[in-house]
């Protein structure tokens with residue numbers, strides 16, 4: 001049973017779809033596949049076909065770096081929010097692009113305060129506010145993206161988002177919430193194999209990616225969108241992964257995006273509640289707890305890595321913390337085709353490891 005925060009176990013229909021024969025990426029059949037994926041992604045991201053979607057062959061990091069290198073020019077002022085490992089990587093990517101980055105940090109389990117963001121934004125007048133939506137290293141999420149985007153606009157800034165761990169799992173409306181650009185990947189909330197990623201760009205962002213200069217070809221979203229107009233990708237794409245992604249998106253359409261958000265929320269709440277009964281406590285504050293990734297502090301005296309190892313012996317795979325949190329927290333992904341029975345089985349084993357009877 002795989003319950004790590006991505007990649008997820010694949011649905012049999014996704015596995016079967018990937019076994020189709022390779023096709024040329026300059027064929028009509030390929031164009032149909034590409035446009036189907038792009039339309040479904042546009043729907044999943046709440047872009048209602050108004051945003052342009054660049055589909056990339058490479059993991060989530062490629063999407064985040066393409067978004068940064070294509071939208072930001074060296075010297076641009078950017079306000080970065082950092083509340084975990086992936087926020088740190090986003091900030092480092094902005095710095096390597098040569099942006100003038102001002103960072104607001106928050107400790108594990110918390111997100112930067114709206115008041116502080118407002119004060120700093122007023123002062124530095126950033127071109128962008130850049131943040132991770134669900135911070136996978138701490139199970140913490142920004143729960144007020146809509147307000148943050150409004151705030152950014154008040155100061156003439158645009159909100160750009162790493163939604164690698166949230167797309168398909170947490171409420172997200174690109175258009176309604178006026179998000180300028182969103183980067184995400186195939187292997188988490190979309191339930192597809194790892195190896196593909198995407199950047200969704202608003203109309204305004206589409207113009208900007210064609211105005212920035214000096215970006216490497218593979219990270220150039222303007223180039224990608226020019227090929228998209230011809231219903232192609234600029235470089236050889238991972239066609240078989242695309243078959244898998246197309247089928248995973250079909251499954252998402254069948255379930256319904258809001259239904260999937262609700263399932264993720266329901267299962268994460270079940271897990272938070274059941275594990276509290278056996279002595280675990282959530283790392284994140286209640287208002288910022290993510291549903292896609294649940295981060296738990298074990299009861300006193302128990303090491304997270306030991307618990308992960310003990311679960312592995314039962315063929316249950318979850319993750320421990322990253323960096324300084326390595327031994328302090330467990331991370332469980334509520335991703336893929338998880339249901340109540342997976343959560344109950346996991347908690348039963350966790351209860352046995354810490355020697356507590358689960359309260360029924």
Ligand SMILES: Cc1ncc(COP(=O)(O)O)c(C=O)c1O
Nearest residue numbers: 059060061086136162164165185
């Ligand atoms: C929030 C977030 N951003 C970026 C990444 C990097 O994605 P990848 O490992 O697919 O390159 C991850 C990976 O887990 C992530 O959780």
